[in-house]
Amino acid sequence: MRVTKAAATENRTRIVQAASALFRERGYDGVGVADLMAAAGFTHGGFYNHFASKADLMAAAAACGLSQTLAETRGESNAAESVRKYLSRSHRDGRGDGCTLAALAGDAARQPVAVKSEFAAGIERLLAVLEAEGADSDCAKGSMRGRSIATLAHCVGALILSRACPDESPLADEILDTCRNEILASLKRG
């Protein structure tokens, strides 16, 4: 049964959003097309009315997830608050609605360039926000971008390493706590 053109685009968005969360939870290879469509409330056959391939959806889902991460970062008042939320236990334990970089950057390295391009673009947008958040600090303007890159890499690395340890293991928490303190100290240092 055909559906309103507006409804169709809305459905496409639903699929992309469901995919964005499921991919973050289980990885690109951990979710099938049928799972994705079911999560959005459809049967799998209609998938190719919206996307050329699974890889095509992966790129769209990456863009969606990274925009979501961007919006959340923008919602924080300053860089220190962003870092504290980013390196919290609740973020580490909630992959599905957490940072797309931490959840999928490792997978992205093995994906087609369409996916990697979305990651690069997402990182650039994120850096712009981080630079703006840090602009009120006493740090030299010229090195603000460099500091933002370093902070982002540090945060992402800490979250990924923490998640690679067994749940409830002391090391997982230690990595999170140690890096949070180190990064906050380096932010203050300016």
Add this chain to the structure above:
Amino acid sequence: MRVTKAAATENRTRIVQAASALFRERGYDGVGVADLMAAAGFTHGGFYNHFASKADLMAAAAACGLSQTLAETRGESNAAESVRKYLSRSHRDGRGDGCTLAALAGDAARQPVAVKSEFAAGIERLLAVLEAEGADSDCAKGSMRGRSIATLAHCVGALILSRACPDESPLADEILDTCRNEILASLKRG
């Protein structure tokens, strides 16, 4: 045709080493049991003479890969040299014989606890080496472990983000170069 007991254990090692490299290149889901056995020079049927399951091999391969990374880190004269090699273009572009953490920590988060335990153990051993390498610096002994954790997370995060960008993209190189400088500066700072 049966094979010497010594040859059998040697064959097992060959399989684990081949798996360690292939998993790093293509991820845990990107390599099948038949691929792994073929890479070691065998047919797939004999796999279960050596391992209870693919997950069982994944844990063994993680331990093997992390030991390799440990040995290479130990081979460096000091922390600064380790960081320079770690955040080099050749390391970024050579996943197969590069750091297991950077290649597979993202995947490990979704694997059974046996795999995650190997990662936690590997991280602990790596931290011990990093602490020793930094011991000659003027940094307070008490915070050496904290500094090592931060340095490791920062390095791993930078490599993963750089790899998530399209090959040859300026951002991929910028992340690598920026983080290398930042981390080296923070090492000097002590």
Add this chain to the structure above:
DNA sequence: TGTACATCAGTGAACGCGCGTTCACTGATGTAC
């Protein structure tokens, strides 16, 4: 040391299963008159 037999590492065919993708079909939507 030599013989007879059990063991088991490695082979290659086969298993059921889930994957990404295709297809004929349905029926409400969009469009031409």
Add this chain to the structure above:
DNA sequence: TGTACATCAGTGAACGCGCGTTCACTGATGTAC
């Protein structure tokens, strides 16, 4: 505005394929005497 028809979003069965795993078999190795 009303009618006739083409379009196409969504359905569900089907496709070929590769996956992890199992199995009967082979024949050299290990062992008991």
